[in-house]
Amino acid sequence: MPEPRMNPMFAVVGTFVHSSDKEPLITLQNHCLGVANGKILFLQKCDANLQTTLRQHNISAENVIYLQEWQFMVPGFVDTHIHASQYPNCGKGIGEGLLSWLQKYTFPVEAKFADLEFATDTYSRVISRVIKNGTTTACYFATIDTDATLRLCDIVDNAGQRALVGKVNMDQNSPEFYKEETTQSYQNTIRFVKEVANRKYKLVKPCITPRFAVTCGMDLMKQLGQLAQTHHLHVQTHICETKDECSLVQKLFPESTSYTDVYEQAGLLTRKTILAHGIYLSKEERKIIKSRQSGISHCPNSNLTIRSGLLDVKACFEDNIAVGLGTDISGGYSPSILDAMRTAISTSNTIALQQGTDYTPLDYKDVFRMATLGGAKVLDMDEVIGNFEVGKEFDALIIDPKAAGSVIDVFENDTVEDVIQKFVFLGDDRNILNVFVAGRDLSEKPFVEPLIIS
Numbered sequence: 126m127p128e129p130r131m132n133p134m135f136a137v138v139g140t141f142v143h144s145s146d147k148e149p150l151i152t153l154q155n156h157c158l159g160v161a162n163g164k165i166l167f168l169q170k171c172d173a174n175l176q177t178t179l180r181q182h183n184i185s186a187e188n189v190i191y192l193q194e195w196q197f198m199v200p201g202f203v204d205t206h207i208h209a210s211q212y213p214n215c216g217k218g219i220g221e222g223l224l225s226w227l228q229k230y231t232f233p234v235e236a237k238f239a240d241l242e243f244a245t246d247t248y249s250r251v252i253s254r255v256i257k258n259g260t261t262t263a264c265y266f267a268t269i270d271t272d273a274t275l276r277l278c279d280i281v282d283n284a285g286q287r288a289l290v291g292k293v294n295m296d297q298n299s300p301e302f303y304k305e306e307t308t309q310s311y312q313n314t315i316r317f318v319k320e321v322a323n324r325k326y327k328l329v330k331p332c333i334t335p336r337f338a339v340t341c342g343m344d345l346m347k348q349l350g351q352l353a354q355t356h357h358l359h360v361q362t363h364i365c366e367t368k369d370e371c372s373l374v375q376k377l378f379p380e381s382t383s384y385t386d387v388y389e390q391a392g393l394l395t396r397k398t399i400l401a402h403g404i405y406l407s408k409e410e411r412k413i414i415k416s417r418q419s420g421i422s423h424c425p426n427s428n429l430t431i432r433s434g435l436l437d438v439k440a441c442f443e444d445n446i447a448v449g450l451g452t453d454i455s456g457g458y459s460p461s462i463l464d465a466m467r468t469a470i471s472t473s474n475t476i477a478l479q480q481g482t483d484y485t486p487l488d489y490k491d492v493f494r495m496a497t498l499g500g501a502k503v504l505d506m507d508e509v510i511g512n513f514e515v516g517k518e519f520d521a522l523i524i525d526p527k528a529a530g531s532v533i534d535v536f537e538n539d540t541v542e543d544v545i546q547k548f549v550f551l552g553d554d555r556n557i558l559n560v561f562v563a564g565r566d567l568s569e570k571p572f573v574e575p576l577i578i579s
Contacts, residue, residue, distance in 0.1 A: 133564075134161045136184050137523075138171060139192025142199045142545055143512040144494035152541055158198070159184060160519045163564030168513050195527055195535055195544055199493075200512050201261025201520035201562065202462040203500025206361070206401040206422035206451025208266040209277055210235045210244075212251035214455040219430050223367045224339075226431055226456070228300070235268045235293075236303045244273040248280045251460070255286075255452075257554045258461040261520040261562045262287040264361055264399055264422070264451075264504060266334060269293045269305055271313045275320055282326045285567045287520065289359050289399075289504065291334025292317040294349060297342050298377075311348045318356065328563060330359065332399075337363035338374045338387045350392030359397040359505070362388065365410070366402035367433045385410035394419050397505045401451060402427075403441070404434040411444045420447040420503030423495070425468035427456030435472050438487060438495075449500030450492070466492040466549055489549045523559040524548055530555045 137160075141153040157175055159166035159182055166182055169175070179189070192198065211231060218230035238244040255263060265281070265288055267274035274292040281288045292314055296307045305313070314333065321331040333353040335341040341349075353360045365371055365384050374384050381387045385406065388394050396418035403421045406414070414421070423436050433456075441448050450465040451457070457465070466489070473486035487495075501511030510520045526533040526544050533551045535544055548556060560567045 134159075134182065134184050135188040135190065135564075136160065136179060137190045137192065137198060140197040140541060141168065141513055142197050142493075144200075144498040145512060146498075149490035149494040150542075150545070152545070154541060157189075158513060158519075160564050163518055165513060165515050165517050165519050167515060192523065193525070196523060196525045196558075197541070197545065199522050199524060200497040200510070201522055201560065202259045202496050203449055203504065203506075203511070204255065204260045204263040204452050204462055204465075205399055205420070205449035205500050205503045206266075206424055207255070207263050207454050207460075208456075209248055209251050209454070210238050210266065210268045210273075211455035212247055212254075212460075215460065216455075216458045218455075219458065221431065222369065223431055223433060223456070224369055224373075231455075232300055232303045238268040238273040239270050241273060241276060244270075244276050245280070248277045251454070252280055252284050252286060254460050256284060256560055256567055257557070258463070259522045259554070259557045259560060260286070260460075260462055261522075261560060261567075262500070262504065262506065262510060264289045264291075264332065264359075266291055266293055266336075266361065269295055269303065269310070269313075271317050271320075274317060275324075278321060278324070278326060278329050282324075282329050285328070285562050285565050287328040287510070287562055289330050289332040289361070290321075291332040291361055294333075294335045294345060295340040296345050297340060299340050307342060307345045307348075310345055311352075314349065314352065318352070318358065332359040332361050333393075334360075335362050335391075335393065337366075337370070338378065338384065339370060343378065343387075343391060346388070346391035346393060353397070354392060354395065357397070359399065360393050360395065361399040362393065362401070364388070364400045364403055365405040366428075368405060371405050383407065383410050385413050389413055389417075399503055401453065402433065402436065404428060404436045408444075411441065411446060415444050415446050420449065420505075422451040422453075422503060423448050423469060424451040424453035424457055424465070425472045426459055426464055427451075427453035429468065429472065430458060431456050435476055437476055438469065438473060439476075439485070447499065447502040448495060449503035450495050461553065462496050463549065463552055466496050469495065489546050493545075493549060519561055519564045521561045522557050524552070524556055525558050526552070526556060528556050528558065
């Protein structure tokens, strides 16, 4: 992957599509967005005052990017749950349920990351792949190996992506070849957190990562919860993914009233906590999650592929819980958030068929917001990224529906909104011309030539 390019001051002219808390999809045609030192300076209509604005911010004509007809810009995609270490298994080993799938496929491949050469090759591939698919921010699970997890941090930092990275914790109900002692797991996590701080990454932060309650004892989880709260760290884990898992957690923690209560007792639920799946959460559990301001990562591809179940996202929204999207590689077989958007709609449509006409399923506007601003909220980053509000960092994608090889056909009577919808349902990495993170262009493709020089 090439070294990211950085232009301290530039502007983009064209169509911008983003979300707000009130509106899931806002389309701004004939607008100009200015960027300085990676942050959004202004977003305004292209009118007689534009040249004055550009001069006021010292943005020269050669640093203005003009989008072509039908091209548009969207905020970068946020993947709230992805196992970077499972990338070699993408698209294979899909015939098992969760618990057997972990034993047969997942733990063996994750154990291989003790080999730093293997880790470097695999992590380099997955980071390159997800960036090409428009993921500007990702919340990564690594493995129990601290050095390999630090290598992942190095690779993400070098690529210029924004990320949370977690060294996985597992001290029970795991194979002997892939398990830690409780003290060892905790001490290695402290080492990981300190080393990430020492390396002074600009956009990479550590994330406390107890895999899930099945593989982590209460003593370890309490220590991790205290560590997270002391240092104001993010936390990521799994919750209520399958019925078998929920039953096993109940047996392992009989003193807890629910799966959510296990994490509550451990002190793991905060506004910086990302809970993957959440399919079988009860109403009472959702109340606890809401009270702690934790978020849920909806992983629809994985939920269907390993037959875990259907998450009712609308129920979470009704309870005012933030929900973003996750690819959940490799339970989910696609590294693209566009796939997660489509599968989220299919899941919601399936629930609507079961619930009847009173149920309103998610539409393309809803999942667009989940992929951008919604994901930022789940990661507690919505003050920094997620849309094109002035003052936020410029994480964005240039989309070209008519790019070479595109499967999208644009017709004479199509509106801008029609083409955006087509991109959500039909688009892929070929339609993503440029990927910006904090103002840096991470893509391998050069800028398109402007149609108009102003």
